[in-house]
Amino acid sequence: MGVRRTPGETYSPVMATTTPSLAPIAERAAAPETLPAITAGGLTWRPATADDVPALLELRNTIAAADKEPYRESLEEITELFAAPWRRFDVDSIVGLDDDGRMLAYAMVESQPGDTRTMRAFLFGGVHPTVRWQGIGRELFAWQVARGRQVLAESGKDLPARLGVFVEDDGPAAKRRIIEAAGFAPRRYYTELRRDLRDLAAQPLPDVRPAGGLRVVPFSDELDEATRLAHNDAFRDHWGSEPQTPEQWRTGRTAFMPQWSFVVVDDAPDVTALLADPDTDAETAAALEAGEPLVVAYEMASKFTEDFAVKGYTFGYTELLGTRRAYRGRRAGLAALAAGMRAFVNDEMEYAALDVDTANPSGAHGMYASLGYEVTTSSTMLSIEL
Structure with a gap:
């Protein structure tokens, strides 16, 4: 249950908080030894496999249409789900089939190998509209919660932990009632913003230059790893964000548009000062000592063609x-965003779009509003914090 993809990570820094002493994760997770049976609806249940990609795509898009969700998925996106080596569909997924073998329900529990501050398990799933109101959704969600608790316990990471679900705010009320009845509470709120690009005479694009000799350059494979390091630094103080491993960073790119993506580099960084800065992480320090390029801000863009018809416009x-913490206040992130917006215009996109965490105190909403971005849809993350 939840949105197709988690909201994008757009710059909105918040201060980290001190974590109190915690009991071991195996104790806090309270994982059941066995998973609850799903008997409602008379479906046959088994784990999802890569052979299910076409059926899973059809089911997820049917659910999205019935729930009036503002997106659709592609075959490539679903195929890529099964390509990530850390996903364990044999134990972290389940699909429900009728007597004719039609897939009518699914559930997945998603965890990430890079979690180092909060161990997270996100729950995704849904039921075909033709078999709703039979109790399938309630039992399926109970399975997800139980499996999510097992995943957290099995991680062995004695960190703060979270079971999370994302829902569209205008989605089915019954779905949200099931989630809240299981003990989940609203924790974070997100909005999708769009900016009209069709009349630049009336609303010109910002002309932004980063300060201090920084350069905006097109994204390239050669700068990919440096961009990952910049991302991990930029979002280290962002609520709910975790560092990405190289394999995580390179996964989920079926819609990625490198020609719409830009990074800001510092050609002459003060290596001595950065190495002396306690906020410089070990991976960045190693890259600086090796003379690798230093990406200080970035804008990574995607093209979700399947969404165009649903939204009624291209975008x-x-x-x-994001921007590295040591480089904030130099308009680097804004310059990268402006370059991306120009690339959208050059490819005749009608709008620029992004998601933002509404709870951030950084003034991000005000910045986006000043650039002409307006709210279109909103979503909520509900969670159980352990």
């Missing part, structure tokens, strides 16, 4: 936007 989507 470029800024999926990731």
Whole structure:
């Protein structure tokens, strides 16, 4: 149950908080030894496999249409789900089939190998509209919660932990009632913003230059790893964000548009000062000592073509936007965003779009509003914090 993809990570820094002493994760997770049976609806249940990609795509898009969700998925997106080596569909997924073998329900529990501050398990799933109101959704969600608790316990990471679900705010009320009845509470709120690009005479694009000799350059494979390091630094103080491993960073790119993506580099960084800065992480320090390029801000964009008909317009989507903490206040992230917006215009996209965490105190909403972005849809993350 929840939105197709988690909201993009656009720049909105918040201060980290001190974590109190915690009991072991195995104790806090309270994982059941066995998973609850799903008997409602008379479906046959088994784990999902890569052979299910076409059926899973059809089911997920049917659910999205019935729930009036503002997106659709592609075959490539679903195929890529099964390509990530850390996903364990044999134990972390389940699909329900009728007597004719039609897939009518599914559930997945998603965890990430890079979690180092909060161990998270996100729950995704849904039921075909033709078999709703039979109790399937309630039992399926109970399975997800139980499996999510097992995943957290099995991680062995004695960190703060979270079971999370994302829902569209205008989605089915019954779905949200099931989630809240299981003990989940609203924790974070997100909005999707769009900016009209069709009349630049009336609303010109911002002309932004980063300060201090920084350069905006097109994204390239050669700068990919440096961009990952910049992202991990930029979002280290962002609520709910975790560092990405190289394999995580390179996964989920079926819609990625490198020609719409830009990074800001410092050609002459003060290596001595950065190495002396306690906020410089070990991976960045190693890259600086090796003389690798230093990416200080970035804008990573995607093209979700399947969404165009649903939304009624074409758009470029800024999926990731951030600035290294040592370089904030130099308009680097804004310069990267402006370059991305120009790339959208050059490819005749009608709008620029992005998601933002509404709870951030950084003034991000005000910045986006000043650039002409307006709210279109909203979503909520509900969670159980352990």
